[in-house]
Amino acid sequence: DTWRYAFEEALDEVQGVFAQKFKEEVEANSDHEVQLFPFGTLGESDNILEQTQSGILQFVNQSPGFTGALIPEAQVFFVPYLLPEDQDQLVSFFRNSETINNIFPELYAEQGLELLTMYPEGEVMLTTQEPVTSPEDLADTKVRVMTNPLLVESYKAFGATPTPLPWGEVYGGLQTGIIDGQENPAFFIESTNMYEVTDHITRLGHNNFTTALMANKDFYDGLPEEDQQVIQNATDAAFEHIIEYQQGLTQESLDKIMEAKPSMTITELTEEQRAPFRETAGEVEKTFLEIGGDRAQEVLDQMKADLEAAANS
Ligand code: 6CS
Numbered sequence: 102d103t104w105r106y107a108f109e110e111a112l113d114e115v116q117g118v119f120a121q122k123f124k125e126e127v128e129a130n131s132d133h134e135v136q137l138f139p140f141g142t143l144g145e146s147d148n149i150l151e152q153t154q155s156g157i158l159q160f161v162n163q164s165p166g167f168t169g170a171l172i173p174e175a176q177v178f179f180v181p182y183l184l185p186e187d188q189d190q191l192v193s194f195f196r197n198s199e200t201i202n203n204i205f206p207e208l209y210a211e212q213g214l215e216l217l218t219m220y221p222e223g224e225v226m227l228t229t230q231e232p233v234t235s236p237e238d239l240a241d242t243k244v245r246v247m248t249n250p251l252l253v254e255s256y257k258a259f260g261a262t263p264t265p266l267p268w269g270e271v272y273g274g275l276q277t278g279i280i281d282g283q284e285n286p287a288f289f290i291e292s293t294n295m296y297e298v299t300d301h302i303t304r305l306g307h308n309n310f311t312t313a314l315m316a317n318k319d320f321y322d323g324l325p326e327e328d329q330q331v332i333q334n335a336t337d338a339a340f341e342h343i344i345e346y347q348q349g350l351t352q353e354s355l356d357k358i359m360e361a362k363p364s365m366t367i368t369e370l371t372e373e374q375r376a377p378f379r380e381t382a383g384e385v386e387k388t389f390l391e392i393g394g395d396r397a398q399e400v401l402d403q404m405k406a407d408l409e410a411a412a413n414s
Contacts, residue, residue, distance in 0.1 A: 184221075226285065228303075231301065234370060303370065338344065
């Protein structure tokens with residue numbers, strides 16, 4: 102039989118590379134086939150999640166940037182400066198996190214979803230029409246964010262005017278001036294040509310792009326244990342593959358952007374320049390506790406414990 106798997110990016114982007122590895126592993130170790138549906142073939146991110154909840158699709162890769170609207174606790178990934186910049190610490194967190202391995206699966210299950218894994222896609226960078234070195238520079242700047250209430254609050258705290266939009270509207274929105282900027286990892290800014298319609302990249306160091314692979318829960322629960330094991334093994338293999346794939350990817354992507362558009366500026370803010378952005382974290386954390394669902398406090402506390410464990414690993 103054929104298992105249908107949709108994701109939010111193109112085949113040669115991070116989620117696509119992950120999906121291809123998953124497909125390869127499943128097909129090498131079972132009689133099942135995996136059919137991949139990249140971005141645009143079945144609608145926007147919210148559409149593919151709904152299709153998975155209803156069982157039309159068996160697998161979906163969606164980022165908490167969108168899932169946070171459905172599972173409020175998943176918004177925790179948008180408290181700025183919570184995840185470490187250090188790649189080893191970051192990977193250790195994703196590997197060992199109790200929040201990801203124990204708490205989130207229960208919350209996703211309530212929505213009919215089996216959470217298989219979460220993984221990082223790269224440092225999130227801001228692209229804008231005007232240079233940004235302080236929150237003042239973001240005044241009256243309409244920054245597109247994923248449709249996630251806490252991400253909206255975070256950009257408000259940064260001094261910007263956040264505009265939540267689905268991905269499909271971003272390039273056109275930048276082109277026509279409906280929005281003045283957006284945030285994404287470097288590989289995505291390069292592969293989707295967003296550098297063509299913005300002039301400045303700012304590295305605030307405030308986040309790494311988190312994403313998640315899920316299955317329809319009834320489908321997963323109904324599988325023989327052997328097939329569940331095939332899925333778990335394929336997920337683990339894809340996780341290892343994508344971590345390795347990302348080594349050096351940010352710099353390569355920035356180099357490609359500079360080659361394609363030499364007038365682009367890339368500014369890594371100094372610690373001093375980052376300070377006012379960093380100071381918003383406490384306020385955004387407080388908002389998370391208000392809007393992050395029944396288990397917000399538990400999730401935040403466990404995240405912090407997981408991050409501390411990762412820092413000491
Ligand atoms: O900004 C977005 O909406 C998209 N960004 C990435 C890196 N992946 C998928 C998502 O839809």
